[in-house]
Amino acid sequence: MKNRLIAVLLCLALVPGSYSQGLPDLGDSASADLSPLAEQKLGMQIMRDIRWADPAYLRDAEVEDYLNRLGDRLVAAGPGAGMPFEFFGVNDPSLNAFAMPGGKIGVHTGLILAAQSESELAGVLSHEISHVTQRHIARMVGQQGRSSMLMLATLLVAVLAAKSSPNASQAAIMAGQAAGISSQLSYSRDFEHEADRLGVQNLAAAGFDVRGMASFFERLQRNSRLYENNAPAYMRTHPLTSDRISEMEDRILHLPYRQVPDSLDFQLVRAKLRVGKAASRELMDELQDAGRRDGQSVVAHYALARAYLASRRFAEAERELVALRGLKQPSAMIEGLDGELLLAKGDAAGAAKVFHDGRSRFPQSRRLLYGEAGALLDAGRTTETLNLVKTELQTTPGDALLWELRARTEAAFGHRMAQHRSLGEMYAIQGKYAASAEQLTLAQGAKDGDFFEMSAVDSRLREVRALLAEQMKERRER
Incomplete structure (x- = not known):
C-alpha cells in the first residue's frame, strides 16, 4: 500500500491548522495531559510497531548508525542533551522527516538523497529535534485533550490490522482514512517558527554550516510550486512560508560564516x-x-x-x-562492504576475520558486529559465536537480532531450553508477548538446563504473562 503506517504516525506529531493562533501554556496543563514519562512510553510503543510491523522501516544498521551519530551530535549541542533520542530510516522516496513522542525521529531515504550537503540534512534533523525538546506533541495534547490521542492510537491499531488483512479493499479504506486525517494536519506556524529558531541555534552549536538549513528549505519551497496539490510530504506537514525562510536567513546573517565539509559516511550512505x-x-x-x-x-x-x-x-x-x-x-562502511563481498563469494571464515578486524577499529558499528556473529555461525564456529553474542547481550539486552542469533547458535548446539528462551526474549522485545510466552513455556519443558537457568525462565515467563495480560486489557479497552 502506498499509504503506510508512517502517514498515521505523522498524526501524532502534528497540530491542526485551526490551532495556529497562539501557543498553549507550558505549565501543568500540558504536563498533565502527556507527562514526559507517558510521552516516552508512547514513543517506545509506536517505535516497536514501526520496527517490527511496518515494511517501510529501513532495516539497515549502517544507515541507522549514521543517522544516530549525526542526530546525537546535534542533540548534544542543544537543550536536548541527555534526552533519549532515537533516529531511524524509512524506505520511502518522498521528501519527509517526522518527530514522534519520546524523541523518535524518522527520516525518509528520499530526503537523505535530496540533501546536497550534510549540513542540509543536519538542518532538517535539528528542526525535528527542536519539535521534541519544545514538547510540541505534549502541547498538542494539552490543546486537544485526551480524546484526540485515543482517536489517533485507535487509528494506528486499525492501520496495523489492515496491513495484515487479506481483504485488500478494507485495507485501502483504512489507509485512505489515515491519509485523509494526515492531510488535514500540520504543525502550527508558531511551532514551526520556534523549531526554526532553535534548529538554527543547534545547527551552529554543533559545528555545521547554518546556511544549509535555509538553502534546503528554500529549495523545497521553490520545487513545491511544481507539484501543485502533490507537494512533497515534508511541505504538507511542515508548511513553508516566505516569512519563515526570510526570518531564517535573517538569523543566519548574524552568525559567523563557516564552511563545513561533508563527512565520508554521509557520502557513502x-x-x-x-x-x-x-x-x-x-x-x-x-x-x-x-x-x-x-x-x-x-x-x-x-x-x-x-x-x-x-x-x-x-x-x-x-x-x-x-x-x-x-x-x-578509514570507514566502517568500507569494512562492511568487504565482508559482505566475502560472504557472497562463500568465504564465511574470511568474512568473519574482516568483520572482526573492522570492529577493532570501529567498535561501535552494529553492522560489523552482526556481520561477525553471522559469519562465525555460517562458518560453523558456534562456540565463538555464542561467546560473542552473550558478551554483547550483557550490554545491549534489548537487541532482538542478537537474541535471534543466539537462538540459532543454541539450536546448533542442541540446547533446547536456551534456544526457546532466546526466542522468547526476541519476541518479547518485539511486543509479541503471546509468542514469547509460548517459547518460554517450551523452555520450561525442555529440562536440559541447570537450576539457575530454569529459575530464570520461570521468572521471565511470569513477567511476560503479566505483560501479555496488560496488552490484552489495552486491546479490549480500545
Whole structure:
C-alpha cells in the first residue's frame, strides 16, 4: 500500500491548522495531559510497531548508525542533551522527516538523497529535534485533550490490522482514512517558527554550516510550486512560508560564516541508498563514467563496488575494493562492504576475520558486529559465536537480532531450553508477548538446563504473562 503506517504516525506529531493562533501554556496543563514519562512510553510503543510491523522501516544498521551519530551530535549541542533520542530510516522516496513522542525521529531515504550537503540534512534533523525538546506533541495534547490521542492510537491499531488483512479493499479504506486525517494536519506556524529558531541555534552549536538549513528549505519551497496539490510530504506537514525562510536567513546573517565539509559516511550512505539492492543499467553506466573521471574518489569506488556486488559481478567488485583499500580512507562502511563481498563469494571464515578486524577499529558499528556473529555461525564456529553474542547481550539486552542469533547458535548446539528462551526474549522485545510466552513455556519443558537457568525462565515467563495480560486489557479497552 502506498499509504503506510508512517502517514498515521505523522498524526501524532502534528497540530491542526485551526490551532495556529497562539501557543498553549507550558505549565501543568500540558504536563498533565502527556507527562514526559507517558510521552516516552508512547514513543517506545509506536517505535516497536514501526520496527517490527511496518515494511517501510529501513532495516539497515549502517544507515541507522549514521543517522544516530549525526542526530546525537546535534542533540548534544542543544537543550536536548541527555534526552533519549532515537533516529531511524524509512524506505520511502518522498521528501519527509517526522518527530514522534519520546524523541523518535524518522527520516525518509528520499530526503537523505535530496540533501546536497550534510549540513542540509543536519538542518532538517535539528528542526525535528527542536519539535521534541519544545514538547510540541505534549502541547498538542494539552490543546486537544485526551480524546484526540485515543482517536489517533485507535487509528494506528486499525492501520496495523489492515496491513495484515487479506481483504485488500478494507485495507485501502483504512489507509485512505489515515491519509485523509494526515492531510488535514500540520504543525502550527508558531511551532514551526520556534523549531526554526532553535534548529538554527543547534545547527551552529554543533559545528555545521547554518546556511544549509535555509538553502534546503528554500529549495523545497521553490520545487513545491511544481507539484501543485502533490507537494512533497515534508511541505504538507511542515508548511513553508516566505516569512519563515526570510526570518531564517535573517538569523543566519548574524552568525559567523563557516564552511563545513561533508563527512565520508554521509557520502557513502547516500551512495549505498542510491545503488539500492540492484543497480539499473543507466546507473551502472553513470557510476562507471564517474569512476573513470576520478580514480581517486572513495565514493565512486564504493558505489561501483556495491553496484557490482548487487549484480553478482564479484571480480569487478573486488577490483573496486582493492582500489578503495589503496586510498586508505578509514570507514566502517568500507569494512562492511568487504565482508559482505566475502560472504557472497562463500568465504564465511574470511568474512568473519574482516568483520572482526573492522570492529577493532570501529567498535561501535552494529553492522560489523552482526556481520561477525553471522559469519562465525555460517562458518560453523558456534562456540565463538555464542561467546560473542552473550558478551554483547550483557550490554545491549534489548537487541532482538542478537537474541535471534543466539537462538540459532543454541539450536546448533542442541540446547533446547536456551534456544526457546532466546526466542522468547526476541519476541518479547518485539511486543509479541503471546509468542514469547509460548517459547518460554517450551523452555520450561525442555529440562536440559541447570537450576539457575530454569529459575530464570520461570521468572521471565511470569513477567511476560503479566505483560501479555496488560496488552490484552489495552486491546479490549480500545
